[in-house]
Amino acid sequence: MAVAQAKLDAAVARLAGLDLPQGGWSGGARADAVARLQAMGLPAKRDEYWRYTDPTTLTAATPVAAAPFDASDEAQLFDAIDRVRLVFVDGVFDPAQSDDPVAAGVELLSQAADIHWAQGLYGTLEARGQNPVARPLAALNTAAATEGVLIRVTGQVAKPIHLVYLQESDTSDAILHHCVKLEEGAELTLLESGPGAARFNQVLEVEVADGARFHHIRIQGRDHDRRLATHIFARLGAESLFKSFTLTANGVMTRNEAVLELTGDDAMAHIAGAALGNGDYHHDDTVFITHAAERCESRQVFKNVLRNGAVGVFQGKILVKPGAQKTDGYQISQCLLLDEAAQFLAKPELEIYADDVKCSHGSTSGAIDDTALYYLRSRGVPLRQAQSLLVLAFLAEAIDEIEDEGIAGEIRLRLEAWLSRQDG
Amino acid sequence: MGLETEDQIEVRDGVDRETIETVQAMAGKYKHGWETEIETEYAPKGLNEDIVRLISEKNGEPQWMLDWRLAAFARWQKMEEPRWAMLNYPEIDYQDQYYYAKPKSMDAKPKSLDEVDPKLLATYEKLGIPLKEQMLLAGVEGSDEPRKVAVDAVFDSVSVGTTFKEELRKAGVIFCSISEAIREYPDLVQKYLGSVVPQSDNFFATLNCAVFSDGSFVYIPEGTRCPMELSTYFRINAENTGQFERTLIVAEKGSYVSYLEGCTAPKRDTHQLHAAVVEIVILDDAEVKYSTVQNWYPGDEDGKGGIYNFVTKRADCRGARSKVMWTQVETGSAITWKYPSCILRGEESQGEFYSIAIANNAQQADTGTKMVHLGKNTKSRIVSKGISAGRAQNTYRGLVTMHPKALNSRNYTQCDSLLIGDKCGAHTVPYIEVKNNSSRVEHEATTSKVDDDQLFYCRSRGMDEEEAVALVVNGFCKEVLQALPMEFAMEAQSLVAISLEGSVG
Numbered sequence: 001m002a003v004a005q006a007k008l009d010a011a012v013a014r015l016a017g018l019d020l021p022q023g024g025w026s027g028g029a030r031a032d033a034v035a036r037l038q039a040m041g042l043p044a045k046r047d048e049y050w051r052y053t054d055p056t057t058l059t060a061a062t063p064v065a066a067a068p069f070d071a072s073d074e075a076q077l078f079d080a081i082d083r084v085r086l087v088f089v090d091g092v093f094d095p096a097q098s099d100d101p102v103a104a105g106v107e108l109l110s111q112a113a114d115i116h117w118a119q120g121l122y123g124t125l126e127a128r129g130q131n132p133v134a135r136p137l138a139a140l141n142t143a144a145a146t147e148g149v150l151i152r153v154t155g156q157v158a159k160p161i162h163l164v165y166l167q168e169s170d171t172s173d174a175i176l177h178h179c180v181k182l183e184e185g186a187e188l189t190l191l192e193s194g195p196g197a198a199r200f201n202q203v204l205e206v207e208v209a210d211g212a213r214f215h216h217i218r219i220q221g222r223d224h225d226r227r228l229a230t231h232i233f234a235r236l237g238a239e240s241l242f243k244s245f246t247l248t249a250n251g252v253m254t255r256n257e258a259v260l261e262l263t264g265d266d267a268m269a270h271i272a273g274a275a276l277g278n279g280d281y282h283h284d285d286t287v288f289i290t291h292a293a294e295r296c297e298s299r300q301v302f303k304n305v306l307r308n309g310a311v312g313v314f315q316g317k318i319l320v321k322p323g324a325q326k327t328d329g330y331q332i333s334q335c336l337l338l339d340e341a342a343q344f345l346a347k348p349e350l351e352i353y354a355d356d357v358k359c360s361h362g363s364t365s366g367a368i369d370d371t372a373l374y375y376l377r378s379r380g381v382p383l384r385q386a387q388s389l390l391v392l393a394f395l396a397e398a399i400d401e402i403e404d405e406g407i408a409g410e411i412r413l414r415l416e417a418w419l420s421r422q423d424g
Numbered sequence: 425m426g427l428e429t430e431d432q433i434e435v436r437d438g439v440d441r442e443t444i445e446t447v448q449a450m451a452g453k454y455k456h457g458w459e460t461e462i463e464t465e466y467a468p469k470g471l472n473e474d475i476v477r478l479i480s481e482k483n484g485e486p487q488w489m490l491d492w493r494l495a496a497f498a499r500w501q502k503m504e505e506p507r508w509a510m511l512n513y514p515e516i517d518y519q520d521q522y523y524y525a526k527p528k529s530m531d532a533k534p535k536s537l538d539e540v541d542p543k544l545l546a547t548y549e550k551l552g553i554p555l556k557e558q559m560l561l562a563g564v565e566g567s568d569e570p571r572k573v574a575v576d577a578v579f580d581s582v583s584v585g586t587t588f589k590e591e592l593r594k595a596g597v598i599f600c601s602i603s604e605a606i607r608e609y610p611d612l613v614q615k616y617l618g619s620v621v622p623q624s625d626n627f628f629a630t631l632n633c634a635v636f637s638d639g640s641f642v643y644i645p646e647g648t649r650c651p652m653e654l655s656t657y658f659r660i661n662a663e664n665t666g667q668f669e670r671t672l673i674v675a676e677k678g679s680y681v682s683y684l685e686g687c688t689a690p691k692r693d694t695h696q697l698h699a700a701v702v703e704i705v706i707l708d709d710a711e712v713k714y715s716t717v718q719n720w721y722p723g724d725e726d727g728k729g730g731i732y733n734f735v736t737k738r739a740d741c742r743g744a745r746s747k748v749m750w751t752q753v754e755t756g757s758a759i760t761w762k763y764p765s766c767i768l769r770g771e772e773s774q775g776e777f778y779s780i781a782i783a784n785n786a787q788q789a790d791t792g793t794k795m796v797h798l799g800k801n802t803k804s805r806i807v808s809k810g811i812s813a814g815r816a817q818n819t820y821r822g823l824v825t826m827h828p829k830a831l832n833s834r835n836y837t838q839c840d841s842l843l844i845g846d847k848c849g850a851h852t853v854p855y856i857e858v859k860n861n862s863s864r865v866e867h868e869a870t871t872s873k874v875d876d877d878q879l880f881y882c883r884s885r886g887m888d889e890e891e892a893v894a895l896v897v898n899g900f901c902k903e904v905l906q907a908l909p910m911e912f913a914m915e916a917q918s919l920v921a922i923s924l925e926g927s928v929g
Contacts (some may be wrong), residue, residue, distance in 0.1 A: 048508070322846065337861030340828070346856040351510075352871050355843035359871040363856055366864035 007041025010059065011136065014042060017061045018144045025116040026109075029123030033142035036127065040134040049133055052313040052345040053255055053284040058137060058229045063199030066252075068167040069223030074417065077193040077219055080410060083162040090167060090197050091147055091174025097164075101149070106161060109148035109177060118150045118179045125205040125233035129259035133288060138231040138257070141203040145177030153186040153212075160189035160215075165196030167226065172197035178204045182212035184237075189215040189404065195223040195251070202230045210237035210264055216244040217407055220251060222418060224279075227253040238264030238293070245402050247411055248275040248283055249418050255284040262289070262296040262324075272301040272401035276418060277310030277342070284313035285333075291324040291357075300331040303398045305391050306342035316361070317349040324354050331361035336368060336394050338387075388419045454721055454756075455922070457691035460547045464580065464662045465531070467524035473497060475523050476634050479581075482524065483603040483637070486610060496623045496633030503627045509790035510819045510851055513695075513732065513759055521697055523635045525580040525662035537585045544584050548577050551688060552915075553657045572652040573684070574599055578669055580662045581637035588652060595651050597681075598643035602670050605641035612643060616674050620703035620740040620767070628699040628734040628761070632668050636701065639669035644679035644710070653682045653909060658700075660689035660720070660731070666697035673703070675710035677743060682713040684912055687756070689721040692729050695758060699734045708743030708770065713751070717912050719919060720756035725814075727786025730758025737764035741773035744799075748774070751907045753916040754781040754791055755923040763821065765794035768802035768830070775804040778907040780916070782923045783816030783848070792822035792839075792854075797830035797863065808839040809901050812848035813924055819850075824865055825857040833863040841871040842900055844893065844924065894921040 015034060022030075043055040057064050084104040087097040093108055101108060112118065123142040129135060149163065163178075174197035182188060186209070196202075208214050220228065228251060234242050248254055260269045275283045289298045304312035314333040335344035348361040368390055376386035392415065399415075402408040467478050476497050480490040505516070529541035537545075553575060574588035576599065583601030592599050598609065606613050623633045640656040660667045675681060689696065698720065706712050714737075723730025733756075739748040750764040760783075766775025777793040795804040804824070812818040820839045841850035852869045874896050882892035898905070898920055905913050 325846070335858070337858065340831075340860050340862065342861055344856075344858045346854075346867075348852075348854060348856075348867070348869070350841075350852040350869060350871055351849070352841070352843065352851065353849045355846045355848070355873040357843075357871060357873070361852070361867075361869050363854070363867040364865065365856070365858040367861040 004041070004044065007044050008038065010042040011037050011040070014059065014061060014140065015143065020144055021146060025112070025114055025119045026122050030143050032127065033123055033139045036130060037136055037139040037143060040130070040136050040139070043136050049286065049315060052315070053282065057227050057253060058199070058255065063171060063173045063227065065170045066198035066225030066227070067170050069195060069221070071221060071223070077414070078162055078191050078410065081160060081406060083160045083191065085162045085164060086149065087164045087166060088147065088176065088196065090169050090172035091176055091200070093147055104161060105151065107150040109150060110146060112150055116150070117152055117181070121179045121181055121205055121207055122177070125207065125235055126203060126231070128261065129233045135231060135257060135259070137201060137229045138203050138233070141175055141177055141201050141231070145175045145203070148177040148179070150179045151188065152181045152183070153188045154183045156187045157189070160191050162191040162193070165192070165194035165200070167195050167197050167223070170198055173199045174201070176202045180204070180206045180214070182206070182208050182214055184209045185211045187213040189217070192218040193221065195221055195226045197226065199227045200229070204230070204232045206232065206234040206242070208234060208236045208240040208242055211239050212237065213241040214243070215403060217402060218244070218246045219411070219414070220246065220248040220254060222249045224250055224252060226251055229255045230257065232258040234260045234269070236260065236262045236264060236267040236269055239266045240264060240268070242269045243401060243403060244271045245398070246273045247415070248273065250276065250278055250281050251283070252280055253282050255286065257286045258288070260289045260298070261292060262298065263292050265293045266295045267293065268297045270299040270401050272398040273303070274395045274398040274415070275304045275312060277304065277306045277312060279308045279310060281310040283311070285316070287316040289318050289329070291318070291320045291327045291329065293324060295326040296324070297328045298330070299401070301398045301401055302333045303395050304335040304344060305338065305394065306335060306344065307338035309341040311343045311345070314346040314348065314363070317351065318359055318361070320352040320354050320357050320359065322353040325356040327354065327357040327359065329357070329359040333363045334394070335365040336391065337365060338368065388416065391419060392416065454691060456551060456688035456719065457721060459690040460543060460661050462541070462543050462661070463528040464525050465528050466522045466662070466665070469522055470519040471521070471523055471635065479524050479635055479637055483606065485606055488614065489606055492618070492623070493634050496630050499624060500627070500630040500634055503630060505627050509761055509821070510817060511759055511761060511788050511790050513788070516697065516732065520664070522662065522665040523668070524637055525665040526582040527579060527584070530582050530584060534585065537587065540585050544579060547579070547659065548657065551657065551659065553577065553686070574652055574654050576601060576640045576656045578638055578656060578658045580660060580665060580667065583638045583640070591651070596645040596648055597650050598641065599654055600641055602639040602641045602672060609643070612674065613641070613672065616703070616705050617672055620705060620738050621701050621736050626736060629701050629736040632670060632699050632701045632736070636668045636670035639671045639700070642673040642681060642683065644675045644681045646676040647678040649679065650681040653684055655684040655686070658685070658687040660696060660698065663692060664694060664696070666699065669700045671700070671702040673712060674705045675707060675712050677708040677710060679710045682909055683715070684909060685714070685716045686719070688719050689731055691721055695730055695732050697732050702737040704739035704748060706739060706741045706743060706746040706748055709745045710743060711747040712739065713749045714739070715751040715908050715912050717753045717916055717919065718756055718760070722756045722785065722787050723758040725785045727758065731756065732759045733757035733762065735762040737762065738767065739765070739775070740767045741770050741775065744770040744772055746770050746773045749776040749907070750793065751778045751904065752780070753908070753912070753919065754779065754789060755919045758787060760789040760791050762791045763793055765796065766804060767796045767798065768804060769798045771799045772801045773799055774802065777806045777808070778904040779808045780811070780901045780904045780920070781808070781818055782811045782920060783813070783818040784923050785814040785816060787816045789817070790819040790821055792820045794823040795825070795835055797826045797833045797835070800829070800831045800833070802830055802833045804835045806837040806839070807903050809904055810839065810841040810850055811844065811897060811900070811924070812841065812850045813844040815847045817849045817851070819853060821853045823855040823857070824867070826859055826863040826865060828859045831860055831862045835865045837867040839869045840900070842897065843871065843873050890925065894924060897924060
């Protein structure tokens with residue numbers, strides 16, 4: 001199919017407006033990414049995978065100004081957990097607020113040596129993930145990223161690594177690219193929190209070797225104005241585990257993409273998301289899971305609670321390649337629409353080329369169950385509290401995907417606090 | 425399939441010998457693959473304005489109809505063929521086709537069925553579609569009260585005859601070919617043609633607008649329950665000829681009609697194009713049931729030949745409490761591209777879609793439905809069963825949309841896929857758009873293979889493997905088969921067995 005010339009021109013213009021890092025160990029990967037982006041063009045509203053989300057503000061040369069959000073009235077996220085804290089302000093690493101990355105075995109993209117293990121990973125999974133669906137914002141990221149963390153794990157990391165993104169400038173435009181490599185049998189928990197910038201483009205590439213375990217918990221906070229496009233690209237070896245959970249509470253534009261490839265037998269990938277939206281909020285989860293090995297399991301659990309004209313989008317796909325027998329693929333996307341103006345747009349896809357598989361997907365959408373509400377009220381629970389309870393119950397299935405009970409508990413408390421705020 | 429014995433199973437006590445014989449008799453053959461030798465008159469090959477004019481002239485159409493066709497043709501030339509479906513086929517050369525073919529014997533329009541060329545009548549008889557009014561469709565002899573079915577038979581580009589016309593006319597029902605309707609009932613046709621599927625709708629529909637040659641027209645007046653089932657039987661006979669039929673059904677307030685459609689074609693090595701449009705208008709309290717058994721020639725085992733079936737079907741539930749029910753059994757065609765849709769405009773209108781799509785050997789099917797909820801309290805239900813075998817690809821593609829004003833509406837969608845063999849594919853591509861919160865939308869999909877336990881059970885009862893698979897598959901399809909009128913249910917059930925022949929073992 002001929003790519004519209006306008007999209008190609010847009011990509012060239014966008015790249016011309018950026019100060020692209022050159023040379024070094026990532027130079028080759030960056031040059032390849034530039035070529036990829038020039039060949040596919042920037043996303044446009046008419047693209048199949050952007051039919052429900054307008055990419056204009058994510059692709060424009062300059063970000064729409066966004067006032068930094070004041071979250072000082074709530075406790076710091078994950079404060080109760082013993083962790084390594086690395087802080088990025090408007091996409092720039094801030095040593096003053098951070099723990100020592102070197103002591104924690106973390107390198108920074110901006111400071112990495114000329115010869116580097118990440119050379120084989122940086123941009124590699126992103127490039128693999130461009131087929132069959134183009135992800136131009138990720139290619140743009142690989143070409144232009146100025147910061148990120150490079151983590152290679154050989155054993156079990158003692159403490160979770162927590163990446164904190166803070167915003168100070170209302171016109172910041174951050175591009176971060178992280179690489180995580182888990183060697184055979186290794187285990188890591190990665191936490192992320194915050195808004196980060198007025199516009200934030202992030203790519204996380206994760207190589208999970210045989211028997212390794214990766215846990216990822218991400219909170220995209222209450223800040224309203226920011227625009228966010230994130231991509232996770234992961235490749236899973238035999239008997240490995242990948243678990244990712246994202247909580248999103250508002251934000252004018254969020255596009256979270258995940259591209260997971262199960263290449264070793266008996267691997268397991270679970271990805272979950274819970275999103276609360278109010279007002280002119282737009283939230284998009286786009287997931288593509290490829291089963292390329294036998295007896296793998298994948299689970300996608302996405303829950304949206306929307307009100308006041310908020311829009312939720314879910315585009316999830318399970319692709320079972322020929323020979324990926326005994327695949328178990330499950331996908332659920334559900335939406336609770338709290339008032340008439342909210343919208344939910346979903347496209348849950350299955351593409352299956354193996355016969356001995358069990359794949360299912362479900363998608364539902366509707367208002368809060370009046371009977372359940374009535375029951376709670378008849379027991380003396382005030383209306384708002386009853387609504388909050390039902391919303392929490394609705395989101396529970398997604399939160400249950402978090403393995404660490406401590407973290408799951410913190411997320412539940414945080415959610416409750418946010419819900420009580422939204423009720424106002 | 426996990427069972428060690430490949431031996432031919434002896435027929436044992438308790439197994440219905442007839443069942444086995446029937447299955448064996450049908451096995452391995454596309455039974456409608458023969459050709460009628462009949463002199464045919466063709467329009468010159470290729471597509472241009474002159475061909476459009478010629479078709480219009482042959483049908484003796486008024487000027488407005490010709491203008492409409494020419495406008496469509498001009499538009500079509502600027503359109504691009506859609507490529508979003510999960511279908512893989514070589515470029516179609518639209519100039520390498522005949523757009524009009526009719527049996528020579530139809531030159532002088534027969535006044536009644538008695539004057540129709542016996543060869544044509546014999547063709548339909550052989551297909552089990554008797555064009556005689558005293559006879560009934562095959563498969564219903566056993567029923568208590570004989571049911572009448574009126575048939576409009578379309579052979580290549582022309583309608584060869586319509587049965588029970590008089591009896592229907594007494595009830596006020598108009599059932600005739602669309603070419604006749606354009607001449608006899610221009611006001612009705614002009615009012616409704618293109619009002620459901622506009623000229624600009626899509627590439628294939630626009631092509632149809634320009635070159636459609638015949639099809640059926642049905643008009644059910646207010647408060648009338650059509651006294652019998654109506655049916656159109658499409659037969660492609662001529663080589664290298666595309667069939668472009670157009671069907672228009674108008675159900676006035678409080679009326680009811682059940683309409684059946686069947687299609688077959690001879691075996692040929694080259695692909696043939698079929699691009700039809702069906703429009704249904706349903707007013708207050710009216711109900712239309714539309715059932716299709718699509719059995720176009722699917723091509724041989726290697727994908728040589730077969731019909732390319734690109735069809736646009738849409739029902740517009742304009743009136744309050746109107747109802748439409750689409751039921752389709754898609755077993756034929758090399759390529760199926762078909763999405764019968766429901767526009768639920770009237771308050772409390774209802775749309776239902778039941779589908780079985782079977783793709784075997786090198787067949788490819790991309791089919792599903794659209795449920796567009798515009799009115800309050802509208803309801804829709806989708807049950808789709810896709811079966812893939814051989815190297816076939818079978819895709820369910822559907823859209824459910826709840827507009828902001830479609831308050832308190834409901835949709836339930838269930839699409840199940842069954843895979844037989846490890847070289848085929850089954851895909852599901854649903855689009856769900858909910859724009860108000862009082863509506864509820866539920867979507868479920870599963871994909872699985874034929875259950876080994878069920879197969880083993882059938883085998884242990886003495887069935888051979890193919891028969892067991894056919895039985896399990898029939899069970900899988902039961903929900904949809906039950907929605908078919910009885911005449912079709914019988915045919916459909918045996919078709920399921922034929923279509924899967926050779927897919928196991």
